[in-house]
Amino acid sequence: MFPMANQSGQAKSPAALLKEMLDSVDGARLLRVLIYGNPDPDALASAMALKQVLEEKTKGGLKVEMSYTGAVGRPENASMIRLLKIPVSPISEAEAKDADRIALVDSQPQFFTDFALPRCDIVIDHHPMLMERPAAFADVRPGYLATASIMTEYMRAAGVRLTRGMASxxxxxxxxxxxxxxSELSQGDIDALRWLRAKSDRDIVKRIEFSQFSRESLDYFSIALVRRRFVQGVMFSHLGPVPTYDVCVQVADFLIRVEHVEWALVTGVVATELVVVFRNDGVKKDAGYLARTAFGKIGSAGGHKSMGRANIPQKNLPNGLLLTDNKGLEKFVLSALSKVDPVFAPVLKTI
Ligand SMILES: [Mn+2]
Incomplete structure (x- = not known):
C-alpha cells in the first residue's frame, strides 16, 4: 500500500498537499475539471469536492467548471447528477481550450486517447501511476479504492463545510x-468513510441506486422475454435495434439470474453494428475467450471469465446478411458460437 505516495514519493501531510495544490492554481481564473469518458460516481464526487475546495480556498478568485468528454451512460449516474444537482456538462476539445488550468480526477493524461488535452495541471487519482510527473501537481495513490477517499482528505484539510449532498x-x-x-479498503478509505457516514443521506444514496433502469429500457425487457429461447442451460434473446449496448447488458444481467441458466446471450443492433453480450454462471466457463474466438476476426471482442462482449460491424457480416434480418442474425450468432462450444448447438436448432 502507498499511504501518501505522490509524485515525489515522499509522505506529505494533507495540509502540505493542499497548499501545493493551491499554489499550482495561483493567479488562474478558470479551471476545468475534466472527467474522461462517461462520468462515474467516483469521478463525479471527486470533481465536486475539488470544485468546492478550490473555489472556497481561493475565495472566489478561481472559477471551477466540471465537464466530461463522453456521455452520461448508466441511469444511476444520470440519477446521481439529477438528485444531487451536480453542475456538470459534456465538453468538446475546442471548448476545453479556454481554461487557465485543467485538472483530472479519477484518471491520468494517458487515459485521454480520443480527446486532445490542451494542458494538464492537476491530477488526483487512484489508478496505477502511468507516468512520473503527469502534472505540476499530481497526487496518485494506487492503494486507495476510490479517488473520492483522497478528495475527502482534501475537504478535511481545507476545513470546508461538508454538505449532506457532498457527503452522499x-x-x-x-x-x-x-x-x-x-473490496479490501485501505486505511485512507476507512478514515474517509468514517467521516462521511454520519453526514451522508442514506435515502438519497438509496434513490440513486434504485434508479438502475430507465423507463425506456423496460420495453426492451418485454421484447427480450417474448423473444427468448432457452435450451439446456442456454438463454438467448435477440432484441433487434436498441439505443445503446447497455440495454443488452442490463437484459443479460437479468437473464443470468434466472434459475437453470448457465449462459445468457443477448444480441442487439446498435446503429450499424451487431452487439453480442455474454454472461455465464462462472462455473468453468470463459466468456471472453468465447467472444474472441467466435467473433474476434470480424469485430472487436473480449471480456473476462464470466462476462464478454463482441461488436461486429455490418460490413463484416457474412454475404449480404442485413442488420434487419432477425432470424438471419440469430442463426449467424449461434452457428459461430456452436463452432467454438457445442453447448450452443441445441438452441441453434430451435431457429
Ligand atoms: Mn475511481
Missing part, C-alpha cells in the same frame, strides 16, 4: 468503486 456523493463514489465495500 463521496460516500456513493467510494461505495461503487469498492463494489459495495466488498
Amino acid at each position: 456523493a463521496l460516500l456513493y463514489g467510494i461505495k461503487t468503486d469498492s463494489r459495495n465495500f466488498m
